[in-house]
Amino acid sequence: MISPRQFFTEKLLEWNRETNTRNMPWKGEKNPYRIWLSEIILQQTRVEQGWPYYERFIQHYPTVKKLAAAPDEEVFRLWQGLGYYARCKNMLAAAREITATYQGKFPDQYEQIKALKGIGSYTAAAIASFAFNLPYAVLDGNVFRVLSRYFGIETPIDSTAGKKQFGTLAQELLPQSLSAEYNQSIMDFGAVVCKPQQPLCGECVLRKKCVALHEQLVPHLPVKTKKLLIKKRYFNYLLVHYKEDIYIRKRTDSDIWQNLHEFVLIETAGPSDITALQSSGAIDPILGKTPFEIDRVSAPFKQQLTHQTIHSQFISITVKKAPAIPGYTLVPRSSLNNYAFPKTITTFLESNHLQLF
DNA sequence: AAGTCGGGGAC
DNA sequence: GTCCCAGACTT
Numbered sequence: 409m410i411s412p413r414q415f416f417t418e419k420l421l422e423w424n425r426e427t428n429t430r431n432m433p434w435k436g437e438k439n440p441y442r443i444w445l446s447e448i449i450l451q452q453t454r455v456e457q458g459w460p461y462y463e464r465f466i467q468h469y470p471t472v473k474k475l476a477a478a479p480d481e482e483v484f485r486l487w488q489g490l491g492y493y494a495r496c497k498n499m500l501a502a503a504r505e506i507t508a509t510y511q512g513k514f515p516d517q518y519e520q521i522k523a524l525k526g527i528g529s530y531t532a533a534a535i536a537s538f539a540f541n542l543p544y545a546v547l548d549g550n551v552f553r554v555l556s557r558y559f560g561i562e563t564p565i566d567s568t569a570g571k572k573q574f575g576t577l578a579q580e581l582l583p584q585s586l587s588a589e590y591n592q593s594i595m596d597f598g599a600v601v602c603k604p605q606q607p608l609c610g611e612c613v614l615r616k617k618c619v620a621l622h623e624q625l626v627p628h629l630p631v632k633t634k635k636l637l638i639k640k641r642y643f644n645y646l647l648v649h650y651k652e653d654i655y656i657r658k659r660t661d662s663d664i665w666q667n668l669h670e671f672v673l674i675e676t677a678g679p680s681d682i683t684a685l686q687s688s689g690a691i692d693p694i695l696g697k698t699p700f701e702i703d704r705v706s707a708p709f710k711q712q713l714t715h716q717t718i719h720s721q722f723i724s725i726t727v728k729k730a731p732a733i734p735g736y737t738l739v740p741r742s743s744l745n746n747y748a749f750p751k752t753i754t755t756f757l758e759s760n761h762l763q764l765f
Numbered sequence: 766a767a768g769t770c771g772g773g774g775a776c
Numbered sequence: 777g778t779c780c781c782a783g784a785c786t787t
Contacts, residue, residue, distance in 0.1 A: 432782095446782080447782065447783095449782095450781085450782045450783095451781090451782070451783045451784070452770090452771085452772095452780085452781055452782085452783055452784090453771090453772080453773090453781065453782080453783095454772095454773070454774070454780090454781050454782095455781085455782075456773090456774080457772075457773060457774085457781085458781095458782090489771090489772075490771075490772075491770080491771025491772045491773085492770055492771055492772085492783090492784090493770080493771080494770065494784080494785070495770090495783090495784080498784080498785085525784095525785095526783095526784070526785090527784085528783060528784045528785080529783090529784090530782075530783055530784085531782085531783075531784085534782070546782075548781090548782050548783075549780070549781060549782075549783085550781090550782070551782095566767095567766090568766070591782095595782055596782095598782095599781090599782080604775095604779070604780060604781085605775070605776070605779075605780090606775095606776090634767080634768090636778095636779095637768095662769090662786085662787095663769095663770095664769085664770065664771075665770090665771085666770085711771090711772085712771095712772085712773095713770085713771055713772075714769085714770075714771065714772085714780095715768085715769065715770080715771095716771095750771085751771075751772065
């Protein structure tokens, strides 16, 4: 009698060879730089969303040295719209580390790979196995889901105990000589068959021994404990025009959108308008006594983030003298396409055809 | 151990 | 609205 574990591994590999038709530009790739780039882009990101970004980055930066030599702002512009911008910053740091320390040759040992910025246990295992055939099992959202269902494990995957338990199991299941193929198989299987919603249990090659299916636990697995708390925030953006220039700054606080740019921000606890902003004295510390003229006020914009709902509006004003606004700099409006902005701002800009009112 | 970091697609 | 995606880092 074949054990559940052996059944699992063999059926998975068989499914990959005979049934799996999932195709991606980096599949079968052996160039560690390309594998790394795809893994960074795809962290918490759907394949369909990351795909065009991957193509663009490979075109602009065919080697890690090219990426390392690129100006920060240019790279952030390419990353614009993809989210989780710390990935971009860490990616650049890693590219420069690889260039400086390893002469541009991607390190081929797990510990060296994992020591690079932005590379955690998942990405290190992915690079180690795909590029170098090292026996490290990947543990991502797909793997958690497939393992928890097939083995009927109810330990929360977002707990320390869960990560340890699933990590140990995943490593034990890995066929050491087939790490690349196996890792690819289990992730594709989780994405195509053992999906989060409406998994294809009817045609699943593991169904005979799937604990969750037999105990009707499929919709309840995997278990997560943390619940999401979503805050509402209200951003009032002043588009302060001086001649052909406008004020912007780079966000640096420990907050969302680090390293992206924005216009003059007044955050309020609730919905506000220009009259309320003036009477509350919120504008004084920014413009001082500089007289200004209100040109136009935009419709409200809403953007849903994982932990926050951002309500924003854009207020266009003109000044005849250029005040010193702390933290902000004047740049030509025509140069705005050289800077990376958050989605809510690019959406606003595009809705106005870059006319800024 | 818990919080936080984007944007988008499926339901 | 909800969930979650080829996770990692900070506090």
